[in-house]
Amino acid sequence: MELRLRNKTNNKLELEVIGENDTLLNLLKQKLLEDPGVETATYVMGHPYLDNPLFVVETKSGKPEQSLKNAAKELRQQFDEFETLLVRATGA
Numbered sequence: 001m002e003l004r005l006r007n008k009t010n011n012k013l014e015l016e017v018i019g020e021n022d023t024l025l026n027l028l029k030q031k032l033l034e035d036p037g038v039e040t041a042t043y044v045m046g047h048p049y050l051d052n053p054l055f056v057v058e059t060k061s062g063k064p065e066q067s068l069k070n071a072a073k074e075l076r077q078q079f080d081e082f083e084t085l086l087v088r089a090t091g092a
Contacts, residue, residue: 006054013064017043017053025053031071037061 002018017025025043032041040058045051057064086092 004052011039011060011064012056012058013068015055017055020053021045025055027075028055028068028071031075032057032067035067035071038064038067 001020001024004016004018005014006016007014022045029041029043032038037059038057039060040056043053043055045053057068059067
């Protein structure tokens with residue numbers, strides 16, 4: 001995965017996400033929308049062979065990059081918890 005900054009203001013961040021698809025971006029979007037400080041979280045896929053997804057976060061309060069970091073940390077914690085439960089359930 002690679003990220004390219006497309007636009008940044010105090011409350012809005014636009015990132016081109018190279019090498020990812022709906023799987024990760026939808027999870028990230030949903031987690032961001034749970035944050036009361038986030039106004040908008042969305043992404044545009046464009047043409048599947050010609051364009052990279054553009055991810056946009058706009059905040060009511062706080063910096064959008066901090067909201068993204070917080071969302072990524074929360075998702076990581078949820079996957080770590082899932083892994084622990086999977087090991088317990090399957091013994092693997």
